[in-house]
Amino acid sequence: MRLRYTGTAATWGFALYLTSSDTYENTVLPTGSLVGSPAETLDCACSLRLAAPDT
Template structure:
């Protein structure tokens, strides 16, 4: 089981926060916590509610992650396979599902 280096933890959190700031104004913060080979990503809404969004499994480099989407109805993460999606693209998909589109 590979351990996530501190530099990768830092870069992942910075990339996701920057992406959310530019693309998801409904989120006031993105929280990333780590346990073993996993990174758990939550989004914080403007009212302070925190939503579990996804779990990433470290794949040996800062840009190689397995992904699992949080499924609220089951209260668990379900693994997904995207062969060419970036972490930011997966984040967008998950935010589309959990946060929703920006109101006109």
């Protein structure tokens, strides 16, 4: 996961790393927003990771 500073400490964008393409992809929060607090972005990233099937 990578956080992107948006100009204020309250809102951050974030991207998830894709090993298949060796790049980061901007990610939308469950609220539909592209930005959120650091806690919201971490919660989202953890939820996505924990929901992924083991391969």
